[in-house]
Amino acid sequence: EEVAKLLALKAELGDDGPVKNFVLKTPKGTRDYGPPQMAIREGAFNKIISTFKRHGAETLDTPVFELKETLTGKYGEDSKLIYDLADQGGELLSLRYDLTVPFARFLAMNKIVSIKRYHIAKVYRRDNPAMTRGRYREFYQCDFDIAGQYDPMIPDAECIKIVAEILQSLDLGNFVVKVNHRKLLDGMFAACGVPDDKFRCICSAVDKLDKTFWNDVRSEMIDEKGLDPTAADKIGEYVQLKGGLELIDKLLQDENLNKQKLAVEGLEDLKLMLKYCDIFGILDKVSFDLSLARGLDYYTGVIYEAVLTGYSHKPNSGEGEAESVGSVAGGGRYDGLVGMFDPKNKMVPCVGVSIGIERLFAILEARAQASENKVRTTSTDVFVISAQKNMLEDRLKLCTELWNNDIRTEQSYKKNPKMLSQLQTCETEGIPLAVVIGQSEIENNIVKLRNIATREEREVPRANMVEEIIAELDKLRNQSK
Amino acid sequence: EEVAKLLALKAELGDDGPVKNFVLKTPKGTRDYGPPQMAIREGAFNKIISTFKRHGAETLDTPVFELKETLTGKYGEDSKLIYDLADQGGELLSLRYDLTVPFARFLAMNKIVSIKRYHIAKVYRRDNPAMTRGRYREFYQCDFDIAGQYDPMIPDAECIKIVAEILQSLDLGNFVVKVNHRKLLDGMFAACGVPDDKFRCICSAVDKLDKTFWNDVRSEMIDEKGLDPTAADKIGEYVQLKGGLELIDKLLQDENLNKQKLAVEGLEDLKLMLKYCDIFGILDKVSFDLSLARGLDYYTGVIYEAVLTGYSHKPNSGEGEAESVGSVAGGGRYDGLVGMFDPKNKMVPCVGVSIGIERLFAILEARAQASENKVRTTSTDVFVISAQKNMLEDRLKLCTELWNNDIRTEQSYKKNPKMLSQLQTCETEGIPLAVVIGQSEIENNIVKLRNIATREEREVPRANMVEEIIAELDKLRNQSK
Numbered sequence: 001e002e003v004a005k006l007l008a009l010k011a012e013l014g015d016d017g018p019v020k021n022f023v024l025k026t027p028k029g030t031r032d033y034g035p036p037q038m039a040i041r042e043g044a045f046n047k048i049i050s051t052f053k054r055h056g057a058e059t060l061d062t063p064v065f066e067l068k069e070t071l072t073g074k075y076g077e078d079s080k081l082i083y084d085l086a087d088q089g090g091e092l093l094s095l096r097y098d099l100t101v102p103f104a105r106f107l108a109m110n111k112i113v114s115i116k117r118y119h120i121a122k123v124y125r126r127d128n129p130a131m132t133r134g135r136y137r138e139f140y141q142c143d144f145d146i147a148g149q150y151d152p153m154i155p156d157a158e159c160i161k162i163v164a165e166i167l168q169s170l171d172l173g174n175f176v177v178k179v180n181h182r183k184l185l186d187g188m189f190a191a192c193g194v195p196d197d198k199f200r201c202i203c204s205a206v207d208k209l210d211k212t213f214w215n216d217v218r219s220e221m222i223d224e225k226g227l228d229p230t231a232a233d234k235i236g237e238y239v240q241l242k243g244g245l246e247l248i249d250k251l252l253q254d255e256n257l258n259k260q261k262l263a264v265e266g267l268e269d270l271k272l273m274l275k276y277c278d279i280f281g282i283l284d285k286v287s288f289d290l291s292l293a294r295g296l297d298y299y300t301g302v303i304y305e306a307v308l309t310g311y312s313h314k315p316n317s318g319e320g321e322a323e324s325v326g327s328v329a330g331g332g333r334y335d336g337l338v339g340m341f342d343p344k345n346k347m348v349p350c351v352g353v354s355i356g357i358e359r360l361f362a363i364l365e366a367r368a369q370a371s372e373n374k375v376r377t378t379s380t381d382v383f384v385i386s387a388q389k390n391m392l393e394d395r396l397k398l399c400t401e402l403w404n405n406d407i408r409t410e411q412s413y414k415k416n417p418k419m420l421s422q423l424q425t426c427e428t429e430g431i432p433l434a435v436v437i438g439q440s441e442i443e444n445n446i447v448k449l450r451n452i453a454t455r456e457e458r459e460v461p462r463a464n465m466v467e468e469i470i471a472e473l474d475k476l477r478n479q480s481k
Numbered sequence: 482e483e484v485a486k487l488l489a490l491k492a493e494l495g496d497d498g499p500v501k502n503f504v505l506k507t508p509k510g511t512r513d514y515g516p517p518q519m520a521i522r523e524g525a526f527n528k529i530i531s532t533f534k535r536h537g538a539e540t541l542d543t544p545v546f547e548l549k550e551t552l553t554g555k556y557g558e559d560s561k562l563i564y565d566l567a568d569q570g571g572e573l574l575s576l577r578y579d580l581t582v583p584f585a586r587f588l589a590m591n592k593i594v595s596i597k598r599y600h601i602a603k604v605y606r607r608d609n610p611a612m613t614r615g616r617y618r619e620f621y622q623c624d625f626d627i628a629g630q631y632d633p634m635i636p637d638a639e640c641i642k643i644v645a646e647i648l649q650s651l652d653l654g655n656f657v658v659k660v661n662h663r664k665l666l667d668g669m670f671a672a673c674g675v676p677d678d679k680f681r682c683i684c685s686a687v688d689k690l691d692k693t694f695w696n697d698v699r700s701e702m703i704d705e706k707g708l709d710p711t712a713a714d715k716i717g718e719y720v721q722l723k724g725g726l727e728l729i730d731k732l733l734q735d736e737n738l739n740k741q742k743l744a745v746e747g748l749e750d751l752k753l754m755l756k757y758c759d760i761f762g763i764l765d766k767v768s769f770d771l772s773l774a775r776g777l778d779y780y781t782g783v784i785y786e787a788v789l790t791g792y793s794h795k796p797n798s799g800e801g802e803a804e805s806v807g808s809v810a811g812g813g814r815y816d817g818l819v820g821m822f823d824p825k826n827k828m829v830p831c832v833g834v835s836i837g838i839e840r841l842f843a844i845l846e847a848r849a850q851a852s853e854n855k856v857r858t859t860s861t862d863v864f865v866i867s868a869q870k871n872m873l874e875d876r877l878k879l880c881t882e883l884w885n886n887d888i889r890t891e892q893s894y895k896k897n898p899k900m901l902s903q904l905q906t907c908e909t910e911g912i913p914l915a916v917v918i919g920q921s922e923i924e925n926n927i928v929k930l931r932n933i934a935t936r937e938e939r940e941v942p943r944a945n946m947v948e949e950i951i952a953e954l955d956k957l958r959n960q961s962k
Contacts, residue, residue, distance in 0.1 A: 022550065022822075022824070023548060023550070024586065024589060024590045024822055024824070025548065025590070026543070026544050026547070026548075026590075027544060027546055027547065027548060027572055027574050028571060028572060030544035030546075031544070032541065032542065032543050032544070032587050032590075032591075033541055033542040033543075034541050034587075034591070035539035035540065035541055035596075035598065038539070038540045038541055038542060041542075042540075050887075053859070053860050053861075053889055054884055054887065054888075054889045054890070055884070055889075055890075055891070056859050056861040056889065056890070056891035056910075057859065058516035058519070058858040058859055059516065059519045059523075060513065060514055060515050060516055060519055061513065061514040061519060061522075062507070062513050062514075063507050063508060063511035063512070063513070063619050064545060064603060064605075064619065065508055065511075065619075066507070066508065067504060067506065067507075067508060069503065069504070083566055083567075083569070084566070084567035084569065085564055085565070085566055085567060085576075086564075086565035086566060086567045086568070087567070088564070088565065088607060090509060090607075091508055091509060093508050095566075105505065106513055108505060109505045109506070109507075109513075110513075110515070115516075117516065122545060124545075126569065126571075138544050138545060138546075146894070148894065150894035150895060151873075151894065151895050151896040154873070154877075154894045154895075154896075155894050161881075161884070165884065276877060279874055279877045279878055279881060280877065280881050281881055281885070341503075341505055343503070343505070377539040378534070378537050378538070378539055379534050380534075380537040392632075392635070393760055396635075396757060396760045396761065397760055400642075400760060400761050400762055403535055403536070403642070403646065404762070406531075406535065407535070408534055408535045408536075408537065409535070409536075409537070410536070410537035413627070413629065413631035413632065413635045413636050414631060414632050414635075415632040415635075429537075
């Protein structure tokens with residue numbers, strides 16, 4: 001019968017069963033996370049969520065797909081990377097491309113004018129995957145955003161503080177948070193003689209500077225985007241600049257820039273933000289960098305991007321990217337996005353940051369593989385072992401008692417498992433304690449409590465088993481601190 | 482400039498801005514989860530995950546979409562409910578319909594022959610939504626499965642124990658876990674004279690008995706599926722039966738059934754499983770029910786379904802379903818599914834159960850709304866308050882010190898917030914402690930520590946602030962236990 005059933009099931013797959021033409025894989029640019037990867041990922045998530053909560057964030061969740069029109073006109077050149085669902089009747093839907101647009105849609109729909117929220121969820125981009133560098137088509141974003149009409153730069157600086165706390169807690173070595181300002185970029189473009197209608201496409205070209213040499217970006221500006229070479233060369237001088245407060249003051253003196261109202265506003269914002277960063281004790285982590293542009297259309301103010309300097313990115317001319325994780329967090333201010341969804345265009349100013357967990361995870365996973373300490377994938381505390389045959393029911397009774405007392409317990413699913421294989425399970429899985437029973441233990445109404453690491457065993461009255469185990473586990477946990 | 486920027490952004494949406502024809506909603510059958518809903522949902526998830534971990538489960542994650550062919554031929558009549566992605570070049574993809582098929586694909590792909598894992602993630606079905614009853618097109622499943630070649634019914638019974646622990650911990654009132662067996666159903670169909678090639682479609686008809694009256698199911702069998710009325714009537718007698726061990730023994734004596742090898746095998750399995758359930762102390766929660774069929778094709782052995790009896794389902798003839806949550810968990814044994822993905826058809830026996838969190842959540846949310854206790858949506862412990870103007874920098878310094886000592890802290894994002902509005906934030910959000918500073922506190926190098934509930938204030942030296950707060954919070958937490 002088993003065989004008949006299997007054949008019947010196989011028949012549904014095709015005439016000759018699944019062997020023929022069957023591809024066993026996940027879709028391009030995606031991956032499974034097995035138990036060791038999940039243990040690492042959850043460890044990182046817990047640190048990130050703790051940080052978000054430390055700053056008072058609530059959380060929310062939105063559907064994985066949105067009406068297609070909700071995403072339309074938000075992502076500029078990147079819109080071509082959006083996954084659409086097939087038209088199967090009903091609404092036209094797309095998978096979310098980030099968590100920011102659904103957040104703005106949520107605020108407008110519920111008429112929320114102030115909130116501080118985090119959202120950790122998967123987003124989807126039909127991009128060219130580079131999986132060894134942690135670039136996928138399905139990946140998690142960990143977003144923190146502050147929406148509301150507040151005094152300048154207080155929430156903006158807190159976002160940088162949060163990124164710094166997260167990267168420090170994940171212990172990934174040195175990092176720097178590059179900052180710039182969309183108003184300064186626009187003012188700079190105006191000062192260099194870029195026509196107004198070319199601001200966004202020239203900004204997109206500048207955005208490629210972290211991956212490409214200036215010469216290539218310059219060619220794109222002139223040859224593809226029709227910019228005057230003089231204007232391009234002027235931009236080329238500015239985008240080389242990076243520094244701190246002293247650079248801001250220098251640029252406020254720059255005769256071309258300080259005629260541009262937008263540029264001055266951007267510089268004043270940045271100056272105030274760096275002052276707050278100084279109070280937060282993170283000024284040494286912040287680098288004002290005029291080459292930072294960020295790709296997305298919706299930014300209107302401060303923009304940021306965090307880079308791990310221990311894994312820095314070497315630009316090259318496109319033939320296979322340098323081995324690096326690139327930016328691990330990014331964000332900025334987007335004061336117009338919520339208004340795009342509001343029937344009366346009511347604005348809700350927002351600022352936020354997004355942590356790219358996949359890139360961090362690529363580093364953490366490589367580190368775990370290099371380490372000698374095996375990652376535990378279960379949290380089982382007790383394994384119930386029978387030393388003789390025909391003791392399944394006794395084991396089941398013990399498990400029931402332990403489970404009902406909230407003790408994480410496993411046993412073999414075999415009726416008559418070998419003593420040695422039960423002990424091996426404990427060692428492989430890293431289970432610290434075993435409860436061992438044999439005929440004589442049953443008769444004497446006791447159990448043996450075994451410490452797997454030390455191999456010490458002691459007898460405990462059956463009636464005291466639960467409390468003895470709880471005490472033993474407390475002791476082990478305190479030792480390992 | 483702000484207005485110009487906004488207009489520029491609006492222009493991208495369409496000629497006349499977003500007002501025209503713009504629908505502000507989530508896709509049909511989906512919903513957002515705001516902060517209060519998320520707090521409830523996370524509370525439920527934590528209890529479910531604790532239970533899975535108490536039984537030693539690891540966790541894993543798979544992509545939200547699979548190759549379309551991975552899902553093909555697994556879901557029978559329900560395949561029409563699968564969401565396909567648009568063909569944008571490259572692979573043909575579909576959103577996952579459940580977590581079981583991706584799990585089987587993962588096992589085959591990685592040649593894993595034994596694992597105990599849980600997976601909590603969203604699945605997608607283009608079904609007719611009934612959102613007040615918690616039936617959505619996007620919804621979470623919480624799956625627990627045991628894969629491996631083990632002795633009969635030990636893992637199968639543990640799945641029921643897990644469902645019982647979860648439903649008890651969520652405190653949702655009485656429940657019953659209905660159980661049946663696919664082999665018994667097939668044997669029963671054979672005994673009633675159903676031709677072999679009609680087993681699956683007659684099984685699908687029986688599956689509708691929890692939503693429809695027998696007369697309608699009988700018509701479907703005879704009129705739509707061409708079954709002999711005598712056979713249908715025989716089935717009609719069997720599917721009325723429900724009970725416990727005594728019913729199993731009675732059916733083992735049934736002259737028609739006990740000639741069917743499959744039926745006897747199914748009954749023997751169920752008998753052994755109920756014995757283990759008795760040891761687990763949950764026999765009173767289990768009901769052997771011959772009308773339980775489960776819709777999906779891939780089950781091969783024991784099947785189960787948990788129903789909250791306090792929210793029981795009244796069948797009617799289809800015009801709008803009774804107000805009830807129906808089944809809240811279901812599952813069974815599927816020994817052939819992994820083999821469908823293995824190039825050599827190598828089988829990995831599996832059994833598992835899936836908790837439908839949306840239906841549980843509908844109850845928990847209604848209960849929270851009826852309750853007087855407001856759900857806290859943040860976990861902030863301290864709010865830093867300034868009693869006078871121009872103290873933003875002092876507040877920022879205090880926040881930095883508290884954050885750096887892992888104390889969950891917030892402050893106003895305004896430069897000069899009013900004292901009253903800061904205190905109101907504490908009360909609205911349920912923040913237990915405030916640190917209050919004014920000019921005199923700064924000069925004397927102290928802070929005021931205020932208990933929001935009791936309004937008691939005491940002065941604390943600035944240097945002791947962190948330790949005093951930690952002690953105060955410990956005290957408050959112990960009080961509320």
